[in-house]
Amino acid sequence: MAILLLSEPAPGDPRDQDAAVVVAAVTALDAASPKDRLAIAAALNANLPGFRLALTELDRAIQTGTRPAYFQSRLPEGVTIIVADAGDQKKSFGFLHDGQGIVLDTLPLTPGFDRFALVTIGFVAISLFVFSLWAAISLTRPLTNFANVVEGFGLDSVPAQLPEAGPEEVRKATRAFNRMQRRIAEMAAQRTRMLAAVSHDLRTPITRMRLRAEYLETGDTKAKLVRDLDQMEAMVCGCLTYLRGGAQQEMxxxxxxxxxxxxxxxxxxxxxxxxxxxxxxxxxxxxxxxxxxxxxxxxxxxxxxxxxxxxxxxxxxxxxxxxxxxxxxxxxxxxxxxxxxxxxxxxxxxxxxxxxxxxxxxxxxxxxxxxxxxxxxxxxxxxxxxxxxxxxxxxxxxxx
Missing domain, CATH: 3.30.565.10 (Histidine kinase-like ATPase, C-terminal domain)
Structure with a gap:
């Protein structure tokens, strides 16, 4: 907003297009002979939109208005321009070096300000969009990676350590997740080793009981005992098979x-x-x-x-x-x-x-x-x- 306010050209400022047109027109009229000035004024009026110049007789005693320093420093010697406020129009009058009076009416032409404002606002909007997009991607990429690793986490493979990147909150969550992965993997490995040991210990007495059952006389008691041993062995094998079901095997x-x-x-x-x-x-x-x-x-x-x-x-x-x-x-x-x-x-x-x-x-x-x-x-x-x-x-x- 400060840039836009400071960039607005004041009347008579070098950036004011009206002031530049007035200086050029008055300089041309002052340099021409009196008989050519009417033709020059008609040409200026015909080719400059919103610009009206008239040659007339004025009293030099008229002093209502301001004399911008910009005009006085750029007009030929003896030429005077006075700017009066006339509402929506900039009304100026003055005298050439030979006393010829002139009256100028110009509409407010400040396209430079509008163009500059649009360029500035557009630049700000594009910059905000680019930086917002960059910030959103920088924030969501670590979260997306985190979600993908969490989704693919399982006990069938060595846990992949997630890189600690992104905002501090995401890095804290990543560190906590990596520690959790390691603890779960260690517990799963301990469980597997424990179950392997239990299965070994259970199969040994089952085998001994099966051998001893063979020495029993054939009958209903022996058949029931063998059937119970078969169920016990099937239960042990079934449990181990289920626990190995999610293990990574050769594909x-x-x-x-x-x-x-x-x-x-x-x-x-x-x-x-x-x-x-x-x-x-x-x-x-x-x-x-x-x-x-x-x-x-x-x-x-x-x-x-x-x-x-x-x-x-x-x-x-x-x-x-x-x-x-x-x-x-x-x-x-x-x-x-x-x-x-x-x-x-x-x-x-x-x-x-x-x-x-x-x-x-x-x-x-x-x-x-x-x-x-x-x-x-x-x-x-x-x-x-x-x-x-x-x-x-x-x-x-x-x-x-």
């Missing part, structure tokens, strides 16, 4: 259709009727053993709780989709998400097999699928039954 590119066929054949050899609908060969990146375990668990649930399950492989929205469906009693919609948690089993009133197993099959399958960047959901099948839908990222490869 290779594999054909999902070729991986599913042996799984189906395995259940078919055991007497189950499984329908396998393969629409196309789709490649994914994953660990064959882990994916085999996941689909085996899903198919085992379908065989256990229903009859004649079906497996269908197809592509949807760039993902490889495997659906394991059955015609069993299904799962109520409000319980499907809970059934994916460990140690959750079906209601005993709805299925005769609800008490079998330990509630780890679906949890293991989901942990493996999520470790491969996919998703496992349970849905209702049209006409009754359940659909376990697995979506995995598809890999496009060139083949010969």
């Amino acid at each position: 290779v590119v594999l054909d999902l259709a070729s991986l599913l066929q042996p799984v189906v054949d395995q259940f078919t050899d055991l007497g189950s009727i499984v329908r396998y609908n393969e629409r196309s060969h789709i490649s994914v990146r994953g660990n064959p053993d882990d994916l085999d375990r996941a689909f085996s668990n899903l198919l085992d649930n379908a065989v256990k709780y229903a009859e004649n399950p079906e497996i269908e492989l197809f592509e949807r929205d760039g993902d490889a989709v495997v659906e394991v469906s059955d015609r069993g009693p299904g799962i109520p919609s409000d319980q499907r998400e809970a059934m994916l948690e460990p140690f959750e089993r079906g209601c005993a009133d709805t299925t005769a097999h609800a008490e079998e197993g330990f509630g780890l099959g679906l949890a293991i399958a989901r942990a493996i699928v999520e470790a491969h960047g996919g998703r496992l959901v349970l849905d209702e099948r049209v006409g009754g039954g359940l659909i376990a839908r697995v979506s995995l990222p598809k890999i496009d490869i060139e083949t010969r």
